[in-house]
Amino acid sequence: MISALVLVIIAIFLPPVAVFIIAGCGADVLVNICLTLLGYLPGHIHAFYLMYVYYNKKEQAANGVYDSRPAPAVYSDNVQTGGRGYGAMGTS
Template sequence: MGVISAIFLIFVTLFFPPIGVFCVAGCGPDLLINILLTLLGYFPGHIHAFYVEYIYYERREQARTGCFTASRAPGVYSERVQSGGQNYGTIVQPVT
């Protein structure tokens, strides 16, 4: 995603937070949590959505520069977000 798509994602998240979470995390626990938070109140859904998007783009930038964070971000359950979209869906070979 480039800068224009990131800005578009922010605008989409402003109007309906679960769509923004779905774009970066896919269909999983983070999306379900965001839907429930949005139903409970409009602002908790926004806070969670922007947090998930922030972690995604922060980890993505770290992966591009080569410095990976070993710790997991609290409250984010998607491996795609945790890795910044890098190596999503691949199997890591064991170290021998």
């Protein structure tokens, strides 16, 4: 597991790589690549938003709280569940 600090450093220089690390290969990476090509700042904003959602859901799961509402504009199940993989968080 990559630490949050290393992930932030990667996101500063290569936002699509940071998104790939937390979301895997999917729509979120494609969206981030497009945003980064449109301008470096939109790619950063998207990458840091995904990291916020990922670590927030991960912390909620560690505290025994499960918010089943999906975060808007996040297409990866890995990010939506805080890294608990695909499916329900409560079954792990």
